[in-house]
Amino acid sequence: MRGRGFLKNVKNSAGLGIFNYEIPSYANRSPYILGGITLSSLVILFVTGFILAQFYNPAVLDANRSILYIKENVYLGWFVRGIHYWSVQIMTLTLSLHIIRVFFTSSYKSPREFTWLSGVFLLSLIGGFVFTGTVLKWDQEGYEALQHHLWVVEQLGVIGVFLSEKFSDVHILGRLYTIHISILSILSILLLLLHLFLVKIHGISPSPWGGEVKMVDFTSHIRQLIKYGLFTLLIISILAITVEPPLGGMPVEGIEVTKPPWMFLWIYSLENIWVYFLIVAPSIVFLILILLPFIDRNTSIKFHERKTAVIIFVLFIFAIISLIVNGIITSAGHHME
Amino acid sequence: MRFKIFLIILIFGITFIWVGNVYSHKGEKHERPVIKEVEAEKTPDNIQEETITPPTVTHEAHEHLPEMKTGSFNLIQVGKKPGYNIALIFTITIVVIWGLVSFYWKDSDK
Numbered sequence: 001m002r003g004r005g006f007l008k009n010v011k012n013s014a015g016l017g018i019f020n021y022e023i024p025s026y027a028n029r030s031p032y033i034l035g036g037i038t039l040s041s042l043v044i045l046f047v048t049g050f051i052l053a054q055f056y057n058p059a060v061l062d063a064n065r066s067i068l069y070i071k072e073n074v075y076l077g078w079f080v081r082g083i084h085y086w087s088v089q090i091m092t093l094t095l096s097l098h099i100i101r102v103f104f105t106s107s108y109k110s111p112r113e114f115t116w117l118s119g120v121f122l123l124s125l126i127g128g129f130v131f132t133g134t135v136l137k138w139d140q141e142g143y144e145a146l147q148h149h150l151w152v153v154e155q156l157g158v159i160g161v162f163l164s165e166k167f168s169d170v171h172i173l174g175r176l177y178t179i180h181i182s183i184l185s186i187l188s189i190l191l192l193l194l195h196l197f198l199v200k201i202h203g204i205s206p207s208p209w210g211g212e213v214k215m216v217d218f219t220s221h222i223r224q225l226i227k228y229g230l231f232t233l234l235i236i237s238i239l240a241i242t243v244e245p246p247l248g249g250m251p252v253e254g255i256e257v258t259k260p261p262w263m264f265l266w267i268y269s270l271e272n273i274w275v276y277f278l279i280v281a282p283s284i285v286f287l288i289l290i291l292l293p294f295i296d297r298n299t300s301i302k303f304h305e306r307k308t309a310v311i312i313f314v315l316f317i318f319a320i321i322s323l324i325v326n327g328i329i330t331s332a333g334h335h336m337e
Numbered sequence: 338m339r340f341k342i343f344l345i346i347l348i349f350g351i352t353f354i355w356v357g358n359v360y361s362h363k364g365e366k367h368e369r370p371v372i373k374e375v376e377a378e379k380t381p382d383n384i385q386e387e388t389i390t391p392p393t394v395t396h397e398a399h400e401h402l403p404e405m406k407t408g409s410f411n412l413i414q415v416g417k418k419p420g421y422n423i424a425l426i427f428t429i430t431i432v433v434i435w436g437l438v439s440f441y442w443k444d445s446d447k
Contacts, residue, residue: 076420230435248408
């Protein structure tokens, strides 16, 4: 009993009582855990990224070799790198599914507009992580990703100058490494805290299926998060010990022979049609996502009362998947001038 | 509750003893671990890199066509990587913990 009293005191002093509140029981179902799974993957990425950073060298001549060293010579380096790589793949998948769930349950609608906005900005930061991570490999894929990036910032003129080669004498690879490990990390932690804070403030969004809602303690949700988080880690570990992520040799300048990672393939497909889609397509999608809660002013959360929005969204998802598939099956092309 | 703690300690205990047996020092002094596979073969032994001859580029006159390696997914050869057994034990441990957690918290989604 004395032990329990002590634990209670610690709980009160640490402010853990903040977790003692009720949430609807449907929040413990898997579609509502997708955000938590994404968070688990992000934590795994931070931990493995911290380990990889001890061995990675962002100097142009050493970057590619240092990754080869990690995967061949560092004890368990291949495993840590594998976990880092597969966490990104899982996180992109669960994040996409989380966004789809949020749309279908109308969780972006008033009063949760800012929760949605913080999520959209987090999505763009994750995109930044994937892009910079690809470049850091400094193989042909990474090199070509950087060439695309430099082309984009050149087209953007003054807006893109901070991310251009001209901005600093330090090589862009080293600067992207700094962005990858510090700037994006700090921004994503801040935005994540804001996102979670807003979820706590506004609570779980009402279910579009209606019916009587049973309330449960939030600690049951934490238990679900741990369960799903462990399962995610398990899947990632199995993938890491069976399939090694690709790593090419040192890049060759002036050619384009690779495709981007699968999450960017929809842009790649559009770029094949018109090279400026590289700038236009992500900008339009980002803008639509930002404006979504303000464009869709229909207050109803039931499917049959928001058919137009649902149909447009389904077509959008179908288009993105089709473009990704198209990107997979088409052969690599030359885009940059 | 006591049973759960006992079970977790038992699983970790057995794993610890087993790892200790497999990787025992047998009275040797601690030295920097030498990974024989890596020491013997500096170049990666299981990379099936795709060699590509890049297409000619109109805007740039290449005097020769360089060969380059783009990399591809490789199935990891069991036991070839340094610390493979530890990675396997880590994964099995996650399976056990996940199994226990799922069993004891099976009603939390209700």
